[in-house]
Amino acid sequence: xxxxxxxxxxxxxxxxxxxxxxxxxxxxxxxxxxxxxxxxxxxxxxxxxxxxxxxxxxxxxxxxxxxxxx
Ligand code: SF4
Numbered sequence: 001x002x003x004x005x006x007x008x009x010x011x012x013x014x015x016x017x018x019x020x021x022x023x024x025x026x027x028x029x030x031x032x033x034x035x036x037x038x039x040x041x042x043x044x045x046x047x048x049x050x051x052x053x054x055x056x057x058x059x060x061x062x063x064x065x066x067x068x069x070x
Contacts, residue, residue, distance in 0.1 A: 002045065002046070004044040004054055007024075007045070008024040010023045019036045019040070
């Protein structure tokens with residue numbers, strides 16, 4: 001499974017017909033929840049490159065690496 005390198009933890013729970021995805025993001029240090037009636041994991045384990053937080057952090061890291069190698 002593809003997963004965002006900044007994803008700290010992903011837990012899937014079921015409450016009746018509802019799926020609850022709990023996930024922690026290393027970028028904003030927040031615990032988030034996503035609710036769905038069908039299997040629909042968060043962006044962190046799908047197209048995480050589209051996530052704005054991912055893009056900001058990746059750019060920051062790439063900038064750091066460039067400074068070290070210059
Ligand atoms: S995809 Fe976005 S919200 Fe999910 S862990 Fe990565 S940076 Fe955080």
